[in-house]
Amino acid sequence: MLQQQKIIMASVGEVMINKQVILKHFINTAPKESDMVVKTSSLSLKVEPGSNAVVVKNLYLSCDPFMGSRMKKFENPDFNSFIPGSPLEGIGVAKVLDSGHLDFKKGNLVWGTVGWEEYGVVENPENLFKIHHTDVPLSYYTGILGMPGITAWAGFYKVAAPKKGEYVFVSAAAGAVGQLVGQFAKLMGCYVVGSAGSKEKVEILKNKLGFDDAFNYKEEHDLDAALKRCFPEGIDIYFDNVGGKILDAVLLNMRIKGRIVVCGMISQYYLRQPEGVRNLLNIVIKRVRIEGFVVVDYVPQYSKFLEVVLPLIREGKIVYLEDITEGLENAPAALVGLFNGRNIGKQIVLVARE
Structure with a gap:
């Protein structure tokens, strides 16, 4: 179940107890739940003065096959490995809680690359897309609109x-x-x-x-x-x-x-x-x-893509199946399920409701 998290008041502002999915070690076979561990840490909900970073509350996380590949050790600048001891990363839908970047404001809904955690700091907001169309399910931005x-x-x-x-x-x-x-x-x-x-x-x-x-x-x-x-x-x-x-x-x-x-x-x-x-x-x-x-290579054509796909969704001409798992603590099992065919449709983890 999704749970209310404890907020600590500190001199730097609000500090949130933050649940994270951590990679324990590099893998050589298909991912297993034991390759990951769910831990808690603390995170300030305020952006450091002068930073361009964005603090977000994650709502949905996408489970994708490439994430398993990034759990292996690579020495390739075009395909970075996850770092053992750190949270996994993937595509997610999030709400902006604080921002030092001019393009993003508190309350904005975004999708893009985020950590596998309840709250996170996105150091490179260039990897985020602002969500302008909310007449479709937000979860779609991990799938059909992502x-x-x-x-x-x-x-x-x-x-x-x-x-x-x-x-x-x-x-x-x-x-x-x-x-x-x-x-x-x-x-x-x-x-x-x-x-x-x-x-x-x-x-x-x-x-x-x-x-x-x-x-x-x-x-x-x-x-x-x-x-x-x-x-x-x-x-x-x-x-x-x-x-x-x-x-x-x-x-x-x-x-x-x-x-x-x-x-x-x-x-x-x-x-x-x-x-x-x-x-x-x-x-x-x-x-x-x-x-x-x-x-x-095709992300720069995202606006053209939306022009094609959004009308198809709104007119009911296309169907999109989702397989939604609730709770970050269940994210490792959801990801592993991709590699044995457990999911039907797009595998998503519901972290929190807006």
């Missing part, structure tokens, strides 16, 4: 460059990104099939999200045969969230001049030896274009 939404929009419309009537396959189709790609494709007039990891998710894809067909990859002994059953004429666009065996089977079923958009490869992240892809010759034979992308 990074997953931009990812789906950019990957499908900008990278895949779809055409009406094309055949589209989406893996991890019931996840935060996949569910949107499928619906964008349907709005384009495409034929859309998704794969997921349970019968329940398959039914949701077909009955709630409007996919033309879907299958449970865990029940398919021959992925090539499953794809030929769903796409007897082949695949024009594959939106890849999984990699591995599904990607290898897709290569056998691509149409000439098809496009494979590589968004992620969650099946490979924690294997000691990544699976090899054997059917690469099909790239040549079928003139297939494979392109990876990183969402940060």
Whole structure:
């Protein structure tokens, strides 16, 4: 349950007892709850004089696969590891409590990169976006109106460059990104099939999200045969969230001049030896274009993205599924659930109500 926190009055102003999710150590396998610990510390709710920082109260936190990768030790300036002994970081929705930055005022609602804690100091407010549209759920800014939404929009419309009537396959189709790609494709007039990891998710894809067909990859002994059953004429666009065996089977079923958009490869992240892809010759034979992308390259187009997606939400033309866990103390379990397929839709942690 969400609990009222104790406020201590101090010479520097209000000091809040602050609950945090701390990384205990670097990992080499998929995240486990034991890799994290929930601790409390104290935090001043006032910005230091002369600072550009922003003090926020976190409302929602987003659980995303990249967070597991950042729990591993990297020496890459483009992909920083979390620091053991410090809070995890991720995308969140928050309320500004105090600000030294001219663009943010007390009471503003924002989304962007925050610590996994109840209250936090954002030293680089350039990573925050002010929320102007509150006629939609605030939680949407961790998903359909946040990074997953931009990812789906950019990957499908900008990278895949779809055409009406094309055949589209989406893996991890019931996840935060996949569910949107499928619906964008349907709005384009495409034929859309998704794969997921349970019968329940398959039914949701077909009955709630409007996919033309879907299958449970865990029940398919021959992925090539499953794809030929769903796409007897082949695949024009594959939106890849999984990699591995599904990607290898897709290569056998691509149409000439098809496009494979590589968004992620969650099946490979924690294997000691990544699976090899054997059917690469099909790239040549079928003139297939494979392109990876990183969402940060498209963040500058956020306003254009909102112009497309907000009307779709308001007019009920798109559905967004959320899986909400309540309480920061339950955040480690929610994050770990991503890696065993427990969640249906976008996994979110409700930290506090506005």
